[in-house]
Structure formats: C-alpha cells, structure tokens
Amino acid sequence: MQDYSIITNGIRKVYRKGEGGFLFRKKNKETIIALDDVSLSIKRGELFGLLGPNGAGKTTLVKILSTLILPDAGTALVNGYDVLKEPGKVRASIGVVSSGERSLYWKLTARENLEYFARLYKVPDQVAKRRIRELLNLMGLEDRADELVEKYSSGMRQKLAIARAMLHDPEVLLLDEPTLGLDPSFSKSIRSFIREELNKKQGKTILLTTHYMEEADKMCDRVAFITKGRIVAVDTPERLKNMIGKNEVLKLVVEELRESVSNVVKNLPFLDDYGITGMEQNSIKTIRMYMKNVDSHIQEIVESFSNAGCRILSLSVEKPTLEDVFIKLTGEALRDEY
Ligand SMILES: Nc1ncnc2c1ncn2[C@@H]1O[C@H](COP(=O)(O)OP(=O)(O)O)[C@@H](O)[C@H]1O
Numbered sequence: 433m434q435d436y437s438i439i440t441n442g443i444r445k446v447y448r449k450g451e452g453g454f455l456f457r458k459k460n461k462e463t464i465i466a467l468d469d470v471s472l473s474i475k476r477g478e479l480f481g482l483l484g485p486n487g488a489g490k491t492t493l494v495k496i497l498s499t500l501i502l503p504d505a506g507t508a509l510v511n512g513y514d515v516l517k518e519p520g521k522v523r524a525s526i527g528v529v530s531s532g533e534r535s536l537y538w539k540l541t542a543r544e545n546l547e548y549f550a551r552l553y554k555v556p557d558q559v560a561k562r563r564i565r566e567l568l569n570l571m572g573l574e575d576r577a578d579e580l581v582e583k584y585s586s587g588m589r590q591k592l593a594i595a596r597a598m599l600h601d602p603e604v605l606l607l608d609e610p611t612l613g614l615d616p617s618f619s620k621s622i623r624s625f626i627r628e629e630l631n632k633k634q635g636k637t638i639l640l641t642t643h644y645m646e647e648a649d650k651m652c653d654r655v656a657f658i659t660k661g662r663i664v665a666v667d668t669p670e671r672l673k674n675m676i677g678k679n680e681v682l683k684l685v686v687e688e689l690r691e692s693v694s695n696v697v698k699n700l701p702f703l704d705d706y707g708i709t710g711m712e713q714n715s716i717k718t719i720r721m722y723m724k725n726v727d728s729h730i731q732e733i734v735e736s737f738s739n740a741g742c743r744i745l746s747l748s749v750e751k752p753t754l755e756d757v758f759i760k761l762t763g764e765a766l767r768d769e770y
C-alpha cells in the first residue's frame with residue numbers, strides 16, 4: 433500500500449460573508465464556496481504543489497490541514513491523524529509557514545523568537561538550544577541572530593519563519609506561498625532550500641501553495657491545479673505539459689484599438705485553443721494560441737490582427753508552460769498579466 437502523509441476526502445468549506453461581523457449579520461447572507469469536494473493524496477516524502485490564482489482556496493485548505501478552521505464536510509488525515517478527531521497530534525506533526533501573516537515578533541531578536549516558539553511547541557530546553565543553533569546556521573542567519581526582527585529584510589524574515597516551522601522537527605511542512613513578494617534572487621534561494629534541503633535531504637513531505645507556475649514546475653514532484661475551490665488536474669509537471677502536446681505556443685501582445693481581440697481569435701479556424709489575459713481597464717492584451725505547425729500560420733495571424741486594428745507589440749513562439757495547461761483546463765489565467 434502506498435504511504436500517504438496527507439489525505440483529504442471530499443473537503444468542503446463555505447464562508448458566509450459577514451459571518452461574525454456584527455454590522456453585516458442580518459443584511460448579507462451571501463456565501464462563498466471556498467473549497468468544493470477537494471480530494472487529494474500526498475505521498476510521504478513528496479513535494480506537492482497546489483497551484484491556482486488568487487481566491488482559488490489554497491489558504492483555506494492549508495488552514496483546514498493546520499486545524500485552524502473546520503471543514504463543513506469531508507475528512508482530512510495528516511500524518512495518519514484526523515484533523516477533526518486528533519487536532520493535537522496533527523499540530524505536532526506539522527510545521528506551517530502561512531502567507532502574508534506576521535508569524536514572528538518584530539520586537540524580539542531572531543534567536544528570542546525561536547526560543548519563544550520552541551517553548552510554545554514544548555521542545556525540551558536542551559534540545560531547543562541545539563536545534564536553534566542548527567537552524568540559524570542552516571538558514572545562514574547565525575551572524576544576525578541577535579538583531580531585532582524588525583531590522584530584517586523580508587527575505588530574512590521568511591527564512592526565519594521557515595526555521596520557526598522546523599523547530600519541533602515536524603514530518604510534514606505546509607508552506608503557503610512561501611516566496612510571495614520576495615525579490616527574485618531571494619525567491620530562488622528559498623526555493624532551492626525547500627527542495628534540496630528540506631525535501632530531498634531531510635525527507636520532509638511538503639505541501640506548497642503558489643500562484644507562480646515556474647515555482648510549481650521547477651520544484652514539485654506533482655502539482656494539483658485548483659480554481660474556484662475545485663481541483664481540476666493532478667499530475668507531474670511534465671505530464672501536465674504534455675496535455676498541450678509537443679506543439680509550440682504562439683504568444684502575441686497587442687494593443688486593442690478597434691475590434692476586440694476575442695473576435696479576431698474566434699475567426700482563426702486552425703487554433704486548437706487560446707487564452708487571453710490583460711487588465712480590463714487597459715487595451716493591452718496578451719494572447720496565447722495553441723495550434724499545430726505554428727510557423728505556417730504566423731503570417732495569417734499577424735494580418736488578421738492588423739486588419740482588425742490591433743497594434744502588435746510583440747510576438748514569440750514558446751514551449752508550453754503549466755500556465756498554458758491551466759488556461760486550457762480552466763479558461764482562466766493564473767495572473768492578470770504575464
Ligand atoms: N474569512 C473569510 N470570510 C469570507 N470569505 C473568505 C474568508 N477567507 C477566504 N475567503 C474567500 O474564500 C475564497 C478562497 O480564499 P483563499 O483560500 O484565501 O484563496 P487563495 O489562498 O487561493 O487566494 C476567496 O473567494 C476568498 O475571498
């Protein structure tokens with residue numbers, strides 16, 4: 433039997449807008465289905481990516497697996513423990529890095545933060561001392577361990593947040609958008625640390641959420657696509673990309689001056705599929721078009737857009753990315769622009 437670290441079965445979560453909010457309690461009964469029948473199995477030792485745009489339900493799933501909120505339906509096992517029946521054992525099994533939330537005390541030093549949380553996790557003092565030294569070393573933070581966290585850069589804070597999640601040496605790590613808002617070089621070092629050190633070397637099972645397709649593609653053993661609370665595909669990045677076929681993708685950036693871009697693409701009979709992205713208030717659109725024999729169609733495509741009064745800003749032929757697969761499956765882009 434396959435050994436799984438995380439299993440969810442039919443997880444559903446509905447938020448009621450204004451829930452708990454005194455002012456809205458009566459007026460607004462609108463509901464949001466944040467997770468709709470989510471069933472996933474994550475193997476022990478796997479680095480599993482949950483890829484989806486903002487609002488897809490990623491953080492909600494992480495919160496359920498962390499026992500911070502309860503699902504409305506369905507079950508979830510983490511490290512063999514049921515989030516509903518054994519939340520304490522679940523919490524002892526996981527390290528969580530939550531996105532966008534302050535999980536550190538800025539008025540304490542890095543070392544003081546780790547000491548504080550080690551006590552909170554009930555790590556014995558002697559073990560904690562050694563572990564904190566190791567983690568600071570591992571993160572390259574030992575030189576600045578006694579500085580206040582408020583003096584840290586956002587990248588250093590993120591490293592410290594990961595160290596914090598590792599204090600009790602958990603089996604499973606839940607990393608919610610761990611590189612969000614970090615500059616590219618720092619993101620790169622965090623990514624390779626997660627993949628090489630935490631996953632490959634230390635053998636941690638990792639659930640990582642992201643809306644960066646490169647991150648999911650380069651780091652993860654398997655990726656699940658999530659949109660509007662539903663899982664639409666689960667597979668290795670390679671196999672997902674093969675869904676587009678070996679064909680290349682034509683990417684066109686145009687300024688829409690007269691006719692709409694969607695009218696133009698609808699009249700190109702040789703397209704297998706396409707995706708259009710761009711800001712609503714902006715006339716600049718990016719179109720990704722999927723077809724066989726790209727080269728033989730470029731001339732016609734350029735003419736069609738020009739005749740419709742679209743100004744072509746750039747044109748390139750690219751290999752399919754996870755974003756292309758995402759567009760194909762959901763009709764939706766991961767970001768507004770790329
Ligand atoms: N506390 C809440 N109350 C009401 N709606 C919420 C709450 N938290 C999240 N949502 C909504 O649930 C959906 C999923 O949100 P979230 O899980 O944060 O998505 P993601 O992390 O993928 O961006 C979104 O539509 C979001 O607006």
Ligand SMILES: [Mg+2]
Nearest residue numbers: 490491492531
């Ligand atoms: Mg989120």
